[in-house]
Amino acid sequence: MSDESRHSPAQMLPHTRANTRTAVVIPAAGRGVRLGPGAPKALRALGGTPMLIHAVRAMAASRRVSLVVVVAPPDGAAEVKSLLDAHALPEWTDFLVVPGGESRQESVRLGLDALPPEYDIVLVHDAARPLVPADTVDTVIEAVREGAPAVVPALPLADTVKQVDPAAVPGEPEPVVATPERARLRAVQTPQGFDRETLVRAHGTVTENVTDDASMVEQLGLSVVVVPGHEEAFKVTRPLDLVLAEAVLARRRLNDGF
Numbered sequence: 001m002s003d004e005s006r007h008s009p010a011q012m013l014p015h016t017r018a019n020t021r022t023a024v025v026i027p028a029a030g031r032g033v034r035l036g037p038g039a040p041k042a043l044r045a046l047g048g049t050p051m052l053i054h055a056v057r058a059m060a061a062s063r064r065v066s067l068v069v070v071v072a073p074p075d076g077a078a079e080v081k082s083l084l085d086a087h088a089l090p091e092w093t094d095f096l097v098v099p100g101g102e103s104r105q106e107s108v109r110l111g112l113d114a115l116p117p118e119y120d121i122v123l124v125h126d127a128a129r130p131l132v133p134a135d136t137v138d139t140v141i142e143a144v145r146e147g148a149p150a151v152v153p154a155l156p157l158a159d160t161v162k163q164v165d166p167a168a169v170p171g172e173p174e175p176v177v178a179t180p181e182r183a184r185l186r187a188v189q190t191p192q193g194f195d196r197e198t199l200v201r202a203h204g205t206v207t208e209n210v211t212d213d214a215s216m217v218e219q220l221g222l223s224v225v226v227v228p229g230h231e232e233a234f235k236v237t238r239p240l241d242l243v244l245a246e247a248v249l250a251r252r253r254l255n256d257g258f
């Protein structure tokens, strides 16, 4: 075979995943310690509706999402299933509920284990990011369909970031060891999108605790790409985030006229 025929233009096109089915795993099993005392974070109200329901609806708003797997607090799967039964979802979206684990990573893996075989694109979305717009979800799915094994939505940073000495004395001022160039940094959100086989392999390979799924794919030596995130996809972590989320929701309801 000549070099030309071995590298014909068709062969050089990135592998695309045109006839695909997309599922979302929503880890919702966290306690929400940083938000303060109360029910598990995903079940706390935002605009009178549990945060988890907002997150599920945000995923189901994309017509490409046909299954949502909710990973519930370990002893709360029945309660979460009743909640989902009681709140309307679009008719094109099914859901499953499974109990979660001790860490976010373990909860995501338990969600992946429950995925039926016909789904080849998997998104992982924090229940704690209830207000991500549908356009962001679609942008992530599109990039995976076009061939990227792992896709993260992200935003440039507004603050300068300092790296501190890991050996700093607790309670004492922390010595700065570096200032990474801000223009090259991104604050990463969810949903993160994956070719299913890649994500399953990452969760089966990486054993150390990490803070997002895409970093596990990076550890496999595979490429991860960034697409534009959205300001409203912020994570509800601390009490002030909940104040902001209520304000964003109120603004949306005003704009939608209800």
Ligand SMILES: Nc1ccn([C@@H]2O[C@H](COP(=O)(O)OP(=O)(O)OP(=O)(O)O)[C@@H](O)[C@H]2O)c(=O)n1
Pocket (backbone or CB within 6 Å): 026, 027, 028, 029, 030, 031, 032, 033, 034, 035, 041, 042, 071, 100, 101, 102, 103, 104, 105, 107, 108, 125, 126, 127, 128, 129, 235, 236, 237
């Ligand atoms: N054992 C865990 C821990 C976290 N999560 C989920 O992972 C997402 C991101 O985690 P985070 O915002 O840290 O939530 P919590 O762990 O609940 O927060 P905290 O660390 O303040 O307790 C959340 O949707 C959370 O429910 C999970 O499914 N299982």
Ligand SMILES: C[C@](O)(CO)[C@H](O)COP(=O)(O)O
Pocket (backbone or CB within 6 Å): 104, 126, 187, 188, 189, 190, 211, 212, 213, 235
């Ligand atoms: C996955 C994530 O939302 C990306 O920013 C984030 O790392 C989750 O961190 P958390 O401490 O578990 O909330």
